[in-house]
Amino acid sequence: MNTIDTFHFVFRSLTAHRLRTILSASGIAIGIAAVILLTSIGEGVQRFVLSEFTQFGTNIVTITPGKVSTHGGSLGAIGSARLLTIEDAIALKHSRYTQYTNASVMGNAEIRTQGRSRRVTVYGQGPDFSRAFNMQVGIGQFLPDDDPRNPRAYVVLGSKAHTELFGGDNPLGAILQVGGSRFRVIGVMASKGQILDFDLDDTVFIPTMRALEVFNREGLMEINIAYQPGAPVEAVVDDIKRVLVARHGREDFTVIPQQQMLSTMSTVLNVLKFAVAALGGISLLVGAVGMVTLMHIAVAERVAEIGLLTALGATRTRIRILFLMESTALSTLGGLAGLMIGAGVAWLLKLLVSNLPVNIPWDYVLGALALSVLIGLAAGVIPAMRAAKLNPVDALRTE
Amino acid sequence: MIDLTAITRIFHMGDQVVRALDDVSVRISSGEYVSIMGPSGSGKSTLLNIIGLLDKPNSGNYALDGKNVTALSENEQAQIRREKIGFVFQTFHLVPRLTAAENIELPLILGGIPPKDRCLRVDAALLAFELQDRAQHRPAELSGGQRQRVAIARATIMQPTVILADEPTGNLDHHIGGEVMSLLEKLYESGTTLIVVTHDRELGARAHRQIIMRDGKILTDQANDPA
Amino acid sequence: MTLPDTLQLSFKAIMSYRLRSLLIVFAMALGVAAVIVLTALGDGARRYVVNQFSSIGTNLLVVLPGRAETSGSFPGAVLGQTPRDLTLKDAQLVGRLPQVRRYAPLNVGVAELSAANRLREVTVLGSNANLIPIRHMQLAQGSFLTQGSAQSAQIVLGAKLASEFFPRSQAIGQRVRLGENRFLVSGVLVLQGESMGFNTDEVVIIPIDYAQSLFNTTSLFRVLVEVNSRSEIQSAKQAVLDTLKESHDGEDDITVITQDAILATFDRILHALTLAVAGIAAISLIVAGVLIMNVMLVAVNQRTAEIGLLKAIGATAADIRRLFFVEALWLSLAGAVIGFILGQFGSLLLRFAYPQLPAWAPVWASLAGIIVALIAGILASLLPASRAARLDPVKALGKK
Structure with a gap:
C-alpha cells in the first residue's frame, strides 16, 4: 500500500461519517480558536503597551535620587540623601555617550489666562526634552536653549491645555500664569494622546528651574539621559555612575535604563500571554479527550473491517498507521479550522472594536497547529495499537 | 381479526420503483395459523410488517379487530404493537447488553407495568420456555435455540392476540428449528393468531x-391440512 | 414507559460502554473543574485585595493636595507637587470636624538611618500617634508618642529594620541617627510583609515636626482621616472639602479620596476578570457538549437495530427520544458532579499552596458550571435523540 493509497483510504474513512468527522474536528477547532483568539488579544495588548513606552525612544536612561540597600561596616559620612540638582544634569552633559540630558520635575498646578483657569499637570523640563523624547511641536517652538540655571519664563502648552484655554486662537505671545508666576507662551505641542490613562495633552511645559520655584522645591525628580544609539547600555550606566559618584561622593541615586524596564515589562506580558493561552488550552484538552473517545469508538466499530484488512494481507504496522493517520488528519483538520475561526474573529474584533488591540501571534499559531497534530497522534496511539493487535479470525466473526 | 383491503406498498430503489405489495387484500380471522411463502422479493416480509404496523401502505385499508388502524397516529400504533402484536425475527434481535430476563422484560417496561408484576410475569415466562437457569445470561452466552426462545418469550409476555414470525428458524439448524416451531404452535393452540413468513x-x-406470494401479489391462498 | 424505567434503561446503556462513557464524563468534568478552580482563583484574588484594603484602615479618607479637572488622570497630584501646600494647620482644621474620629498628617521621605555601625537609606513616615491605629498597624513592642511624650524624638522601626540594625539586642531604648538628628527607638512594628505594594517592614515612623524639619518642608504629603462611621463618609468628605476651601482662600485645590471608592473600583475590576476567566473556561464545556453530541450520534448509529426492535415491541417515538435524552443527561450530570468535586479539591489545593489566598469558588460559579454542563449535555442530546426517534423501524431492523 503506497502513501497515496493510504491517504485515500484515510480520506474515505473520514468522509464515510461526515457529521462525526466534522463534530470531532470542531472540538479541536474550538480549542485552537480559543487559544488563538486569546493570545491575539494578549499579543495586541503587549505590542500596544510596548509601543506606547517606546514611542519616546528606547535609548533613555533615567536617574532618580535615593538608593535602597544596607551597608554593613562603618561608613564615615552621615547625612540625609543628597538631592539631584540642575548642576548634576549639567555635569552629565559631558558624559561620554550623552546625546541629550534633561532635568525633570512634575507637579499639578492651576494655570490662568484671559480669565480662564484650569488645573493641569505641569512639567519642568529642559530644552532638549522634545528631542530626547521624540515629542513633536505643533505651533511655535519648544523651550529655548537658555542657561539652565536661569532660564527665561517661557511656557509650551500641551494641545489639550491649548484648546481648553485658548480655543482655536493662536496663543503665541500670550501671558500664562502658572501657580504664582507668569510665563509667556512660545509654543504648542502636537497631540500625543493618553498613555495608560495619563493625558499627555492636558499639560504645560516650563523650564525646570522655574518649575522648582513654582513648586518650592530643591531637588529634581529625575534626570533623563538620551545616549547615542548603538552605545552599550552598561558603559552608559557606568559612565553616569562615575560622574555622579564623583560629585556626590557615593552612590545615592538609582540608574534605570529604559531597556531594562522594557525587558521587565516584556517578560511580565509574555507570562500573561502564556497564561491566557493556557486558559484557552483547557478547551483544547477537552477536545483532545473527545478525539481519544472517537478513535476508540472507531476501532470498536470497525473491528470487522480490520479483520478483513488483515485477512487480505495488511500488516499490523499498516493498520496502526491507518488509524494513526486518521486521527492525525482529523485533528489537523480541526486545528486548521480553528486557526481560521480564531484568526477571523480576531480580525473582526480588530475591525469592530477599534480600541481593543488585537494582533495574531504567529509563534502561538504555529504552536497551536503543531499541538493539534500532536493531539491527533496521541489520541490515535492506543486505539491504533488495539486495532493492530486484533486477532483477524475473531475480528471477522463479529459481523 | 385482520382485514387488509387493496393494500399497495411502493419502494423507490434508486430510480427504480418496486411494488412490494400490489393491491393485496387478505382477511385472517382470530386464532388462525397462516404461513406466508414465496421467493425473496415477493413481498411477504412487507406484508408482515404492514400487519405488524411497522410499515404503512401507500394505499389501501387495514382494519384490526374491526377498527381501522391505517389512520392511527404513530403513538396509537405503538400502543397496538405493544398490546396486541408479538414479533419474532430471524435474527432474534435481542439487546446484547441486557440479560435474557431483561430482554423478556422490555415490553413490560415499555407498557409501564409496575416492577413487582413484571418480576412475576418474567419468572413465569422463563419457566414456561425452560430458561430459568439462563435468566442472567447475556445473548452472546446463549445458543441459537435459547436466543429464539428468549425472543418468543419476549413476544408473548404482553399476551398479544397476534404473533408475527419472520423466518423464525432461518438461523437455526433443523432440529432446533423444529423445537422452536413447536413452541410457536403451542401458542396457536392456546388461541393466539400465528402468522409465519418462511420460504421453507x-x-x-x-x-x-x-398464502403463496409472488411479485407483490397473492398467488394462492388455500386451506391446508397439516397431516 | 415510566420515568424510573427510562432512567434505569439509559443508565444500563451507559454502563455497557464503560470506557467511552468514562472519557465523556472526564471531558465534562475537566470543563466544570476548570470553571470552579479558575473562579476560585479569581474570587480569591478579589477577596485578598479587599482584605488588604480593609487592613489599611476602615472608614478612611485620604486628603491630598492638588486637583485636576478630570478625576481619573492627574499624575501631578499623585506623584508630584503643587504650588499650594497642605499644611499642619489644615490637618488640625480637618481634625476638628465632628464626623472625624481621628486624623494623621503624613509626610513621606527618604533619609539615612544609622546605628550600631550600620547605615542604610530608609523610607521615613512623619506623623502623629494616630497613624498607627488609623492604618491598622501593630506594634510588636513599645509605643509611639504616648501621652506626655508627644514632643520627644521617638522613632518606631519596621520589623526588618529592627532585626537588621539590632540583630542580637533589644531595639527599644536604643539611640539611632536619622539624617542629622538623634532619635530614641520607642517601638517596633509587627512583621507584616508587603501589602498593596507598601512594605511596612522597612520604614521608620517619626513625629511629624521632626519629619518636616528633616525634609525642610512645611507642606504635608497626605492627611489620613478616620471617619466615625461608614454612613458619615460622604458628609465627612464634603466637610473636608468645604473646610479646606475656606482655609485656602476659596481655592478648591485639594483632592479627597475615599477608600470605598478605590475598593469598589478594584472589586469591580477583579469581579469582571473572574467572570471573563470563567467564561473562557466555559468554552471547554461547549467542547464537551460537542463531544457528547458526537458520541450520542455514534450510539444511535450503532444501536439502530435495537431502536428498531424497541419500536417493533411498541416503544413510541417519545420513549426513544427520552431514552437518548436521559442518557446524555446522565453523562453530563456525572461529569458535572465529578467536575464539581475535582474543582473543590483543586481549590482546596490552591488554598493549601497559597494560604494567604482565600480561594473559595463562589456559589454562583459552581452553580453556573454545573448548569452550563447540564445545558450543554441536554442541547447536545437533542439532535441524536430526535434522529433515533425518527428512525424507520423496518429499515432499522434490517440493519446489522
Whole structure:
C-alpha cells in the first residue's frame, strides 16, 4: 500500500461519517480558536503597551535620587540623601555617550489666562526634552536653549491645555500664569494622546528651574539621559555612575535604563500571554479527550473491517498507521479550522472594536497547529495499537 | 381479526420503483395459523410488517379487530404493537447488553407495568420456555435455540392476540428449528393468531392456511391440512 | 414507559460502554473543574485585595493636595507637587470636624538611618500617634508618642529594620541617627510583609515636626482621616472639602479620596476578570457538549437495530427520544458532579499552596458550571435523540 493509497483510504474513512468527522474536528477547532483568539488579544495588548513606552525612544536612561540597600561596616559620612540638582544634569552633559540630558520635575498646578483657569499637570523640563523624547511641536517652538540655571519664563502648552484655554486662537505671545508666576507662551505641542490613562495633552511645559520655584522645591525628580544609539547600555550606566559618584561622593541615586524596564515589562506580558493561552488550552484538552473517545469508538466499530484488512494481507504496522493517520488528519483538520475561526474573529474584533488591540501571534499559531497534530497522534496511539493487535479470525466473526 | 383491503406498498430503489405489495387484500380471522411463502422479493416480509404496523401502505385499508388502524397516529400504533402484536425475527434481535430476563422484560417496561408484576410475569415466562437457569445470561452466552426462545418469550409476555414470525428458524439448524416451531404452535393452540413468513416449504406446510406470494401479489391462498 | 424505567434503561446503556462513557464524563468534568478552580482563583484574588484594603484602615479618607479637572488622570497630584501646600494647620482644621474620629498628617521621605555601625537609606513616615491605629498597624513592642511624650524624638522601626540594625539586642531604648538628628527607638512594628505594594517592614515612623524639619518642608504629603462611621463618609468628605476651601482662600485645590471608592473600583475590576476567566473556561464545556453530541450520534448509529426492535415491541417515538435524552443527561450530570468535586479539591489545593489566598469558588460559579454542563449535555442530546426517534423501524431492523 503506497502513501497515496493510504491517504485515500484515510480520506474515505473520514468522509464515510461526515457529521462525526466534522463534530470531532470542531472540538479541536474550538480549542485552537480559543487559544488563538486569546493570545491575539494578549499579543495586541503587549505590542500596544510596548509601543506606547517606546514611542519616546528606547535609548533613555533615567536617574532618580535615593538608593535602597544596607551597608554593613562603618561608613564615615552621615547625612540625609543628597538631592539631584540642575548642576548634576549639567555635569552629565559631558558624559561620554550623552546625546541629550534633561532635568525633570512634575507637579499639578492651576494655570490662568484671559480669565480662564484650569488645573493641569505641569512639567519642568529642559530644552532638549522634545528631542530626547521624540515629542513633536505643533505651533511655535519648544523651550529655548537658555542657561539652565536661569532660564527665561517661557511656557509650551500641551494641545489639550491649548484648546481648553485658548480655543482655536493662536496663543503665541500670550501671558500664562502658572501657580504664582507668569510665563509667556512660545509654543504648542502636537497631540500625543493618553498613555495608560495619563493625558499627555492636558499639560504645560516650563523650564525646570522655574518649575522648582513654582513648586518650592530643591531637588529634581529625575534626570533623563538620551545616549547615542548603538552605545552599550552598561558603559552608559557606568559612565553616569562615575560622574555622579564623583560629585556626590557615593552612590545615592538609582540608574534605570529604559531597556531594562522594557525587558521587565516584556517578560511580565509574555507570562500573561502564556497564561491566557493556557486558559484557552483547557478547551483544547477537552477536545483532545473527545478525539481519544472517537478513535476508540472507531476501532470498536470497525473491528470487522480490520479483520478483513488483515485477512487480505495488511500488516499490523499498516493498520496502526491507518488509524494513526486518521486521527492525525482529523485533528489537523480541526486545528486548521480553528486557526481560521480564531484568526477571523480576531480580525473582526480588530475591525469592530477599534480600541481593543488585537494582533495574531504567529509563534502561538504555529504552536497551536503543531499541538493539534500532536493531539491527533496521541489520541490515535492506543486505539491504533488495539486495532493492530486484533486477532483477524475473531475480528471477522463479529459481523 | 385482520382485514387488509387493496393494500399497495411502493419502494423507490434508486430510480427504480418496486411494488412490494400490489393491491393485496387478505382477511385472517382470530386464532388462525397462516404461513406466508414465496421467493425473496415477493413481498411477504412487507406484508408482515404492514400487519405488524411497522410499515404503512401507500394505499389501501387495514382494519384490526374491526377498527381501522391505517389512520392511527404513530403513538396509537405503538400502543397496538405493544398490546396486541408479538414479533419474532430471524435474527432474534435481542439487546446484547441486557440479560435474557431483561430482554423478556422490555415490553413490560415499555407498557409501564409496575416492577413487582413484571418480576412475576418474567419468572413465569422463563419457566414456561425452560430458561430459568439462563435468566442472567447475556445473548452472546446463549445458543441459537435459547436466543429464539428468549425472543418468543419476549413476544408473548404482553399476551398479544397476534404473533408475527419472520423466518423464525432461518438461523437455526433443523432440529432446533423444529423445537422452536413447536413452541410457536403451542401458542396457536392456546388461541393466539400465528402468522409465519418462511420460504421453507416443509415449515409452511405445518400451517392450516397457506398464502403463496409472488411479485407483490397473492398467488394462492388455500386451506391446508397439516397431516 | 415510566420515568424510573427510562432512567434505569439509559443508565444500563451507559454502563455497557464503560470506557467511552468514562472519557465523556472526564471531558465534562475537566470543563466544570476548570470553571470552579479558575473562579476560585479569581474570587480569591478579589477577596485578598479587599482584605488588604480593609487592613489599611476602615472608614478612611485620604486628603491630598492638588486637583485636576478630570478625576481619573492627574499624575501631578499623585506623584508630584503643587504650588499650594497642605499644611499642619489644615490637618488640625480637618481634625476638628465632628464626623472625624481621628486624623494623621503624613509626610513621606527618604533619609539615612544609622546605628550600631550600620547605615542604610530608609523610607521615613512623619506623623502623629494616630497613624498607627488609623492604618491598622501593630506594634510588636513599645509605643509611639504616648501621652506626655508627644514632643520627644521617638522613632518606631519596621520589623526588618529592627532585626537588621539590632540583630542580637533589644531595639527599644536604643539611640539611632536619622539624617542629622538623634532619635530614641520607642517601638517596633509587627512583621507584616508587603501589602498593596507598601512594605511596612522597612520604614521608620517619626513625629511629624521632626519629619518636616528633616525634609525642610512645611507642606504635608497626605492627611489620613478616620471617619466615625461608614454612613458619615460622604458628609465627612464634603466637610473636608468645604473646610479646606475656606482655609485656602476659596481655592478648591485639594483632592479627597475615599477608600470605598478605590475598593469598589478594584472589586469591580477583579469581579469582571473572574467572570471573563470563567467564561473562557466555559468554552471547554461547549467542547464537551460537542463531544457528547458526537458520541450520542455514534450510539444511535450503532444501536439502530435495537431502536428498531424497541419500536417493533411498541416503544413510541417519545420513549426513544427520552431514552437518548436521559442518557446524555446522565453523562453530563456525572461529569458535572465529578467536575464539581475535582474543582473543590483543586481549590482546596490552591488554598493549601497559597494560604494567604482565600480561594473559595463562589456559589454562583459552581452553580453556573454545573448548569452550563447540564445545558450543554441536554442541547447536545437533542439532535441524536430526535434522529433515533425518527428512525424507520423496518429499515432499522434490517440493519446489522
